[in-house]
Amino acid sequence: MPMPVIAGVDGSAESLAAALWAAREAVRRDLPLRLTHVWNWHPRPEGGEPGTAAQRQLARRVLRQAKEGVRAAAPDARLYDEQLEGPATAALLRAAGEAELLVLGSRGLSGPTGLLVGSVAQGVLARATRPVVLVRAGENAAHELRPTADGAFVRAGHPDVVLGIDLGDPCDAVIQFAFEAARLRGARLHVVHAWRKPSVPGLGPGEIGLVSGERRSDEWLGFLSAVLRVWRDKYPGVEVAETVTEGRARSALLRAASGAGLLVVGRHVVDRPAGPRIGAVTHAVIHRADCPVAVVPHE
Template identity: 65%
Template sequence: MLLPVIAGVDGSTESLAAAEWAAHEAVRRNRPLRLVHAWNWHPRRADGDPASAAQRHLAERVLRDAEECIRAATPEVRLTDEQVEGPATAALLRAADQAELLVLGSRGLSGFTGLLVGSVALGVAAKATRPLVLVRREADAEAPCLPADDGNRSARDGDLDVVLGVDLTETCDEVIEFAFQAAWRRQARLRVVHAWQRPSAIALGPGDIALVNEPHRAEEWQQFLSAVLKLWRDKFPETEVVETVVEGKASTTLVRAASAASLLVVGRHVSDRPTVPRIGPVTQAAVHHVACPLAIVPHG
């Protein structure tokens, strides 16, 4: 049985944009799409309680509206929907365990303040064990139901790069493979970005002091990146790859690189302490400040 792409919907325009993005992604992957709406259930509330009935009715309407929008935009997608009970974060995490990919809307404000991501999206991003994509309304390039505020359509996926942020001190096959597959499906160029910073003398160990005056550090990072990507270039020979090594802060570099991207792919290390979920400072910056769809791929 093929795992579906799952989109969480709550009736907001952001979740509709995410659902439409998920529909296109499901078609690309030849997977079914499942819409999930989570509503809070109280253990002391009987099924016949008026509040419970009202919540179920609202959930049906939210799912119906999302389904109508998706069928109009992507009629070829295989679509189902589901109501789930419980706190939204926990319910969506359970759904993610049954998904190839989970897609959520990211509420936000444009401008220098970046995105104000909802607590549900942040909670899922910190704990999900499956890949997650966060989509904001303004970033959705394939949502005819939801035009941009100025009425203009954005460029489609194939016109823009897929950007992959790589930490060469901890390369992860799961993250790299996700990005290559995303670029291949879109017939897009893949831009792989690594940012490095000069180590301070305080941070260096006794055996590293010679690196302070190393004149070819950037070239060595470039060669290292090329070596890491060689296997993946061979697996995806039709995908154009651009390698970028930049001296600077990783979070700033990625936000800048994603400004003209169709998708940014980053990794999230799965903590050995599940009670202390973290998404890491670079992924945290991307979550709050990147306008394009953001894929967060967990890895060990």
């Protein structure tokens, strides 16, 4: 059986938006969709069983609401659901290991409440070995439609998929995910690299930083085009736009992601003494981008 697209649902508006986004993605990829609700069982000397029964009843209600929304928005989705016992982060990480991708709701900077936002979502992002997509409330398929003169709506081209790329360490898994996402949507892929002028003591002979300022962007653009050439050959139907800009990566990506359909960034899977981290750029975009954000782990 193919790995499913999994959406974590907790009854919040954000998790319902995540479930609907996941349903559309599952249909695009011709994969099953699994709706997952996590409940925590806290045994107590008295009343433990009624508490468990109440949690199961809540889980059924949450899953029923999500299924109704998915069936109305994506009737072609091959849908099933499951309940998992918490803690939430650990349960979702186990689910992610069985998924083509895991989709969670996110409130960005608007507040800490809700099961699948805040520390839970960041804990999953920091440790997941499969791609994770964060979706905010209000995200829907409406931007794929445009009005006609007679007041009807027709399907329009999908907004850009934006890929943030680090040319110091371009990763095939992240690039492939972005190209495939653009292909599935019939969307343009906008690839963005931000560079900053290095300090003179850190430069070596022949490095781009030694090139005059007015030529430096051209050098980076040539490097980006070379990195993408093999991927253009693999995905000849995907239109690609390339942007290199001087400045902070997080600022460049947030500008590019405004009005986009999906932002794709990478995350290094490395062992750190202080534990897993998601990185400063990824942390910034998952909190501030106004479109869904896919975080793709890589070595």
